[in-house]
Amino acid sequence: MLTRPITRGITRPITRPLVRQSSTFNPLTLFAQGQQGAWYDPSDLTTLFQDAAGTTPVTADGDPVGYMQDLSGNGNHATQSVSASRPIYRTDGTLHWLSFDGVDDALDLPQMIQSPEFSLYAAVSHQNLGDDGRYFVQGVSNPRLMFYATRNAANARQITVIDTSTIIDTPTLDTNFHVYGTRRSELGDLKMQVDAGDIALSGGVPLTVPAKTASLGFSTGPFAGSFAGLVLQDAVYADDNSASAVHAYLAEKAGITL
Amino acid sequence: MTTQYTHTATIAVPEALILDANHLALLLGESSADIDTFQQPTYTDGTTDYAVAHTVVKPVFLEPTQTGTLPETPPHAEGLLDREAAQRAFDTLNTSGGLLMATDVDPHEQFAAWGLEPIPSEEPI
Numbered sequence: 001m002l003t004r005p006i007t008r009g010i011t012r013p014i015t016r017p018l019v020r021q022s023s024t025f026n027p028l029t030l031f032a033q034g035q036q037g038a039w040y041d042p043s044d045l046t047t048l049f050q051d052a053a054g055t056t057p058v059t060a061d062g063d064p065v066g067y068m069q070d071l072s073g074n075g076n077h078a079t080q081s082v083s084a085s086r087p088i089y090r091t092d093g094t095l096h097w098l099s100f101d102g103v104d105d106a107l108d109l110p111q112m113i114q115s116p117e118f119s120l121y122a123a124v125s126h127q128n129l130g131d132d133g134r135y136f137v138q139g140v141s142n143p144r145l146m147f148y149a150t151r152n153a154a155n156a157r158q159i160t161v162i163d164t165s166t167i168i169d170t171p172t173l174d175t176n177f178h179v180y181g182t183r184r185s186e187l188g189d190l191k192m193q194v195d196a197g198d199i200a201l202s203g204g205v206p207l208t209v210p211a212k213t214a215s216l217g218f219s220t221g222p223f224a225g226s227f228a229g230l231v232l233q234d235a236v237y238a239d240d241n242s243a244s245a246v247h248a249y250l251a252e253k254a255g256i257t258l
Numbered sequence: 259m260t261t262q263y264t265h266t267a268t269i270a271v272p273e274a275l276i277l278d279a280n281h282l283a284l285l286l287g288e289s290s291a292d293i294d295t296f297q298q299p300t301y302t303d304g305t306t307d308y309a310v311a312h313t314v315v316k317p318v319f320l321e322p323t324q325t326g327t328l329p330e331t332p333p334h335a336e337g338l339l340d341r342e343a344a345q346r347a348f349d350t351l352n353t354s355g356g357l358l359m360a361t362d363v364d365p366h367e368q369f370a371a372w373g374l375e376p377i378p379s380e381e382p383i
Contacts, residue, residue: 051289062261064314081291084269084283084313103268103312103365128366131376222300224366 025245027231031072036234038076038112040068040216042227043096043253047071048089052081058089065089065098068107078107078216087217087227095228095255098216102128102224106217113138113145113214115235116207117186120147121246122231123254125177128224135180135223136230139212146218147182149225177228177254179247185237193243195251196258228254263314268365270308270358270372271347273299278347279309279357284335285328285344286319293338301374306355308374312365320361322348 027039041047047069048058054067054077064086068078080086087098087105100106113120126133126149134148181193184207191198216230217223229250238246251258271279276296283295299307322328328348331339350356360368369375 052291060259060261062263062314064263081289082295083288083292084295084311086313088263088314101312101365103310105312 025249027246027249028071028073030231030233030236030242030246031074035236036074036114037072037118037232037236038070038074038109038230039072039232040078040230041071041253042068042089042098042229044071045089045096050086052079054079061089061091063089065107068098076110076112078109080105080107090226095253097125097226097228097254099226100217100223102131102222104222106215106223109214109216111138111211111213112136112232113209113234115186116188116209117184117235117237119181119183119233119236119238119243119246120230121179121181121243121250122147123177123179123228123250123256124149125175125226125254126224127175127226129175131224132221133223133225134218134221135225135227136214136216137218137221138214139210143208143210144212145210145214147180148223149178149180177226177256179250179254179256179258181243181247183238183243189237191243193247195247195256261314262316264317265315265320266362266365267311267313267315267319268360268363268368269311270301270369270374271296271310272355272357273307273309275347275350275357276309278343281340281343282328282347282357283311284339285331285341286322288334290334290338292334300377301369302377303373303375307377308358310365310369310374323351323359 031037045058048065049067050056050058050064052066058065066080066086070076085104085106087100087107090097090099120136122135124135132148134146136147138145178195183191216227231246248258279296280293284293287295295311296309299309301308301310328344331341347357351359358372
């Protein structure tokens with residue numbers, strides 16, 4: 001909002017799309033001291049390209065996405081070299097997201113989680129309610145880390161840790177956007193948050209962190225859904241205030257009211 | 259601006275034709291990586307397993323199905339493309355036992371229309 005008259009001319013062109021940002025929180029602050037992790041924001045068109053080399057910009061609703069820049073400064077850019085496996089950039093003019101078709105779409109990532117202590121947040125909608133929706137996977141085969149929305153015939157909200165390699169986050173069964181947050185301490189304390197809800201587990205649950213590449217979506221167990229942003233802090237067990245700030249930021253990206 | 263990708267293609271490839279189909283994908287695709295379009299089968303009709311793909315495409319992608327002729331080898335396919343393999347795959351398009359392709363449809367509805375079901379995953383739950 002302008003509260004003072006403009007007294008100086010605009011001398012630099014506007015190169016980034018004007019998008020509605022959280023008024024007080026910038027995820028870049030989470031990486032200011034060189035912390036490892038990643039931050040993806042599909043609403044920033046300057047970070048999206050049609051080809052895996054990052055040479056042809058995404059400019060329109062319906063363009064395929066072969067490269068999504070990691071805004072954290074850690075260089076964990078998401079790419080897809082196979083044309084048919086690229087998700088699609090979508091916008092309604094206000095919100096922006098990537099649409100994964102549930103057939104073969106995925107964006108490839110380097111190893112993202114290095115430490116058994118981490119905080120991962122994603123704004124995701126799950127479209128295929130008859131199957132699991134793996135929105136982030138590290139490792140194709142066990143041991144692996146999988147974060148996904150599962151089927152739940154009882155339509156009940158539950159959190160389950162299946163084994164040492166899998167963490168499951170199960171939302172209320174719908175196709176709406178939700179913000180999923182998973183925070184794990186080195187000692188195994190686990191906090192999982194869906195939108196504004198919060199469920200805490202503790203007890204030193206062991207975790208094998210696979211030294212493997214990761215992906216948004218999962219090409220062999222396809223993700224049918226939409227993705228509006230992700231923030232990952234490796235080797236960080238975020239406190240509640242920080243987690244709330246990230247949740248609010250991603251909720252705004254996904255058009256969710258917490 | 260409007261996207262140039264104004265159509266979608268849903269494709270199912272019988273397991274025995276995956277190698278040939280990948281050369282067709284390379285020829286009609288946009289990068290050398292498209293030689294890896296079809297990987298392991300993930301759908302089945304109970305007798306034959308299929309590798310599948312679904313993608314947005316530009317109108318030029320559909321021209322061979324309209325003209326019956328494959329295009330010239332694009333630069334990204336030079337040195338990689340086996341045109342005979344691509345032609346073999348193309349010649350089976352929408353024939354019995356051949357590649358299946360439909361345009362501008364919901365892929366999951368189309369797989370069902372073809373009698374294809376997902377091959378059960380080994381995933382937990």
